[in-house]
Amino acid sequence: MESTQLRLARRPVAEPDETTFETTTATLPALEDGQVLLAVRYLSLDPYMRGRLSTAKSYAAPVEIGQVMVGGTVGEVVESRYDGLQPGDLVLSYSGWQSADVVDGAAVRRLDPDAGPPSTALGVLGMPGFTAYAGLLEIGRPQPGETVAVAAATGPVGSAVGQIARIKGARAIGIAGGPAKVRALTEDFGxxxxxxxRAPDFAEQLARATPDGVDVYFENVGGHVFEAMLPQLNKHARIPVCGLVAGYNASSAPAGPDRLPGFMAAVLTRSLVVRGFIQDEFTHSHGRDFVRDMGEWVRSGQVRYREDVVDGLENAPAAFAGMLRGTNFGKLVVRVS
Incomplete structure (x- = not known):
């Protein structure tokens, strides 16, 4: 079976563009015992992928030039030489930006067809949903009556953070870009x-909306949103740092004065807890509870989700670049086939 693959052609400076990836066709090897052949149905596009294009030191190795771009996928088993899977089964894999793959059967997870649409395994019931669940509950620890704020709040992580905060009895403040997304925060996500x-008086609006301050700020963005948030943080506020997407395409240091001394002074004088995290460090402690809780919340309607589905693997590069600019609305997935 042949696989259409998108491989890293060159490392981008600033925003990825049409020269960042190249399309190739590869003939997959015959199956060995313990392996399965997958037809990729859905590909997840996520902000962390921008870091994998860079050689800068990080928590994961960079994608090498000429390597298939990484990414979570939902695949359908076409052929199996693994006892636990049979043709037609849908599985969660890490096949990346390609149309088909041969993988070890033990390395994939069979999806429950009754849990929800297959694409949700890449979103609310998958890594983004778990990121929100574990980061908020382990680091943020919202209490009833507290105020929880989150940026990129219509995305798969941010929308789940706000809804989980409300389930836990906290007040949820969502920050997004543009009127349509702002409406969805209250009308769709509660x-x-x-x-x-993007409002010119955003900082003033935030101050008016948080007269009693902010107890938990779930950080997805950084940039001017964090600058406006810092004065509103209460003593003992908790800041789970999940992402800093505002700076992912930066090719130079930000302009202006050094703000680090002021930030560190706030950390000291207000006893702030700032904790960066990668979601897989909480898999052992929170994985089982996430499957139980999020599955029930989605089934009951307590947690809603939104997907932004792009058709065609060839459109993944443009969709990825747009996501880094904030053009997607909801969890971004590519319907490969």
Whole structure:
């Protein structure tokens, strides 16, 4: 079987463009015992992928030039030489940006067809949903009556953070870009307050919306949103740092004065807890509870989700670049086949 593959052609400077990836066709090897042949149905596009294009030191090795771009996928078993899987089964794999793959059967997870649409295994019931669940509950630890704020709040992580916060009895403030996304925060996801970070008076709006301060700020963005948030953080506020997407395409240091001393002074004088995390460090402690809780919340409607589906593997590069600019609306997935 042949696989259409998108491989890293060159490392981008600033924003990825049409020269970043190249399309190739590869003939897959015959199956060995313990392996399965997958037809990739859905590909997840996520902000962390921008870091994998760089050789800068990080928590994971970079994608090498000429290597298939990494990414979570939902695949359908076409052929199996693994006892636990049979043709027609849907599985969660890490096949990356390609149309087919040969993998070890033990390295994939069979999906429950009754849990939800297959694509949700890449979103609310998958890594993004778990990121929100574990990061908020382990680091943020929202208490009833507290205020939880989150940026990129219509994305798969941010939308889940706000809804989980409300389930736990906290007040949820969502920050997004543009009127349509802001409306969705209250109308679709049930946030208490929705703010547009593109508004010229965003900082003033945030201050008015948080007269009692912010107890948990789930950081997905950085940049000017964090600058506006810092003065609102209460004593003992918790800041789970999940992402800093505002700076992922930066090719130089930000302009202006050094703000680090002021930030460190706030950490000291207000006893702030700032904790970066990668979701897989909580798999052992929170994985089983996440499957139980999020599955029930989605089934009951307590947690809603939104997907932004792009058709065709060839459109993945443009969709990926747009996601880094914030053009997607909801969990971004590519329907490969």
């Amino acid at each position: 946030f208490d307050v929705a703010l547009d970070h």
